[in-house]
Amino acid sequence: MxxxxxxxxxxxxxxxxxxxxxxxxxxxxxxxxxxxxxxxxxxxxxxxxxxxxxxxxxxxxxxxxxxxxxxxxxxxxxxxxxxxxxxxxxxxxxxxxxxxxxxxxxxxxxxxxxxxxxxxxxxxxxxxxxxxxxxxxxxxxxxxxxxxxxxxxxxxxxxxxxxxxxxxxxxxxxxxxxxxxxxxxxxxxxxxxxxxxxxxxxxxxxxxxxxxxxxxxxxxxxxxxxxxxxxxxxxxxxxxxxxxxxxxxxxxxxxxxxxxxxxxxxxxxxxxxxxxxxxxxxxxxxxxxxxxxxxxxxxxxxxxxxxLLLMAVAIKFARTMTKPIEELIGRMRQVQKGDFSLAGMENSDWTSIQMDEVGQLRRTFRMMIQQINELITENYSKQITIKETQFKALQAQINPHFLYNTLESINWLAKSNGQPQISKMVESLGFLLRSSISLKETLITVGEELDIVMNYITIQRFRFEERLVFELDVAEDTRSLLLPKMTLQPLVENSIHYALESMLEPCHIRIWTKREPGKLIIVVEDNGPGMEASLLEQVRRGEAPTRGSGIGLSNIEERIVLAFGEGYGVSIESEVEKGTRISITIPDEMSERHV
Structure with a gap:
């Protein structure tokens, strides 16, 4: 028995x-x-x-x-x-x-x-x-x-x-x-x-x-x-x-x-x-x-x-443990990986689902993912438009013709009075203004960007004299590569603001390049006071405020990514009392200019 x-x-x-x-x-x-x-x-x-x-x-x-x-x-x-x-x-x-x-x-x-x-x-x-x-x-x-x-x-x-x-x-x-x-x-x-x-x-x-x-x-x-x-x-x-x-x-x-x-x-x-x-x-x-x-x-x-709740829910929960839920979880995992297009695919399996709670959940999930995908696309386009508008508005804040004429007058007076230093500063300033205000091109060559940097350095040398030591080590065959305008000059300006101005001894600022497969890395480094780990993390996340209305690292990063894709951008390294190094990564290949 x-x-x-x-x-x-x-x-x-x-x-x-x-x-x-x-x-x-x-x-x-x-x-x-x-x-x-x-x-x-x-x-x-x-x-x-x-x-x-x-x-x-x-x-x-x-x-x-x-x-x-x-x-x-x-x-x-x-x-x-x-x-x-x-x-x-x-x-x-x-x-x-x-x-x-x-x-x-x-x-x-x-x-x-x-x-x-x-x-x-x-x-x-x-x-x-x-x-x-x-x-x-x-x-x-x-x-x-x-x-x-x-x-x-x-x-x-x-x-x-x-x-x-x-x-x-x-x-x-x-x-x-x-x-x-x-x-x-x-x-x-x-x-x-x-x-x-x-x-x-x-x-x-x-x-x-x-x-x-x-x-x-x-x-x-x-x-x-x-x-x-x-x-x-x-x-x-x-x-x-x-x-x-x-x-x-x-x-x-x-x-x-x-x-x-x-x-x-x-x-x-x-x-x-x-x-x-x-x-x-x-x-x-x-x-x-x-x-x-x-x-x-x-x-x-x-x-x-x-x-008590588990006892009450157990029976109801058992009735919902069916195959449609497993399929829904599979589609959710696809969305979790960032693939929104798969969640919105139309096939016989989606169009013939039942109208109970599970079926409604599946239909609602599909509609939600479609709307999210549309919102992401729309929001991304709006953000690009906003950034371009802000950048162009910053360039057009002053009257170019008035400034050019005024600078030419100052240059003429300086030469007439035997002041070559003032003349040189005015010429460099005029070059910087023309380069920054011009809206013709958003991408320029590395050589053109370095010309902007050298004119900016010329002005700053008259201000800081022997306290500013600048070194440029860029291979000639890299000067024809393209990068977004006003990429390197803001980085040199940051080195002067945050490194040179806070130092009593001379500040060394160096621009040099190195190559990796398919990439050119342009490095701007200084021997300034550097940043603490907490501030460095804020800068990397784009949470650290910039001085004035300048172009911050996050702006440069976004413009590089928009121009060349996710594989390129900006990286920053810094240690207290050891200086700061900012690396710009761009494609190491020739391409046609575009706006």
Whole structure:
């Protein structure tokens, strides 16, 4: 009888309707899952409270480590400054016999060095160097501390004997101060004579807020103290903040639930190893456990609702599991790959579909894809028209004939008065205007574009003189290739704006070419300050604003793609302090000019 029973059951199950099969399986699986999950949740929540306390304490520990890691970075910057050979050399040259003007120049040079260290540091308010003659070199905001406070800083830094001394904020000075003496050394000769004192003022509140951003500690109260003095939060008024009596509430533990000001708080405490500061976090007890209880209720209700919904939907869902859905999914995958034409094909399979819900869905999907395809085509054409209109409007903003006549008059006056430089600048400017305003051609040769660049460089050389070093290394057989007008000149202009104008030393701008199969790559590079990774990413995405109403990289990219296709365009590389390189890729073949 037993083998017979086992033979009957599979046959009985196989003959059930699909909706009954799905309903039975889902009911069984959901029942088992619900029971197992309910028992598991009871166990998990029994140990959750303890884990919550431990994790909160660990979070405070990580936050304190994050804060002090930032302070360590700033400490390393102060070490780099006091050991900077240029700073050492300048401070060694100061003595009581140094002329006043020479003292001023030396302190100005020291200030320039300090600016290089402070420029990219968002947490530094100011860097000050007080030399042995009580003179000051300041990068950033000059402090308004009293003479007594300055003397206290000098005395405190002397105690460090060349090491960093941390001075906490007070009513007079709301910034955390890292002070250390600058002592002399020359090669292997460490005489360690005092050359001055370095004072770095730090936005400690910004460090704390950035580290705590996005953590649960942001919802509570954090207090950082040192020797019974509150470092954070920084007092907004003349009254001194009072530290929370840690020992009273913590009983020498890392965390606890204790009453404070008539309310239950979850209190965590960490004492840092680097500076010996105490980090204390207070979070209302109700705020923590209200969320936990709410989460328990939501999970329980969600499970019950999901179980009932799945049981109700299972039967209906089974009736829709047919071949038309699989065909529809196949067409959707084609659309996902970007092939909209396949989704709109008319054949007997599409015209003879049934009129139930699945059939209507298929018909609606076909109509939607057709409309999307039409909208994409229409929108693409409109965007091309808008870009061309904007570019031509930019070219036609001034009266060409008036400008040409005016420039010719200026050129004639310059030659008459023996001013060849002015004459040369006017001739170059006139060439640039004629080239940029002319609407006859949108594509010109590389040689014609380089003529525009050289006339632009001629004008800029009169402005920047020896600070502008320009190099052109372009093969003669590439000058007949075509590219969109005003492609290279805006890139050279960007190098002058963003590199040369921000540098004191000469700026090298170079244009050179290289070949790849079927492609010519024209490179415009400079040795300017470069860009940070975040700004470089914005430029690549076309989100970085351009100066004035100039032609941006995205405009150049679009015109190259429109002229030659998706395989060509613009790429940019840049590193901080290493310069910027922009590469233009065009076809390496002759073709007829077209508008």
């Amino acid at each position: 037993r083998p017979f029973m086992f033979a009957i059951k599979p046959s009985y199950y196989a003959n059930l309707k699909i909706k009954h099969k799905v309903f039975s399986i889902i009911s069984l699986v959901m029942g088992i899952c619900f029971l197992g999950t309910y028992l598991s949740l009871q166990y998990v929540y029994s140990i959750y409270d303890e884990q919550l306390y431990s994790k909160s304490s660990q979070l405070l520990n990580l936050s304190s480590s994050g804060i002090e890691n930032e302070l360590k970075k700033l400490d390393r910057i102060s070490y780099n400054i006091v050991t900077d050979l240029r700073v050492q050399e300048l401070l060694l040259s100061l003595n009581e016999f140094t002329p006043e003007f020479e003292k001023y120049k030396i302190r100005s040079y020291v200030t320039d060095r300090l600016v290089q260290y402070a420029g990219n540091e968002k947490y530094i308010y100011s860097i000050e160097v007080t030399d042995v003659l009580s003179g000051e070199a300041v990068a950033g905001q000059a402090s308004r501390s009293s003479s007594a406070k300055k003397q206290m800083i000098l005395n405190e830094s002397a105690k460090g004997e060349g090491g960093t001394r941390w001075i906490v904020p007070d009513a007079e000075d709301s910034y955390l101060i890292a002070a250390r003496e600058i002592r002399s050394y020359n090669g292997t000769n460490f005489d360690l004579d005092r050359l001055g004192t370095l004072t770095v003022r730090i936005y400690f509140d910004r460090i704390a807020e950035n580290v705590l951003e996005g953590t649960e500690l942001k919802n509570g109260d954090l207090q950082v103290t040192s020797n019974n003095y509150v470092i954070y939060p920084i007092s907004k008024g003349p009254e001194k903040l009072t530290p929370i009596p840690v020992e009273t509430y913590m009983d020498r533990q890392d965390y606890a639930i204790k009453p404070y000001n008539g309310q239950q708080y979850f209190i965590s405490q960490v004492r840092s190893e680097y500076l010996g500061w105490t980090y204390l976090s207070l979070t209302p007890f109700d705020k923590i456990f209200t969320k936990i209880i709410l989460m328990k209720n939501i999970l329980f209700v969600s499970f019950v609702v999901i179980l």
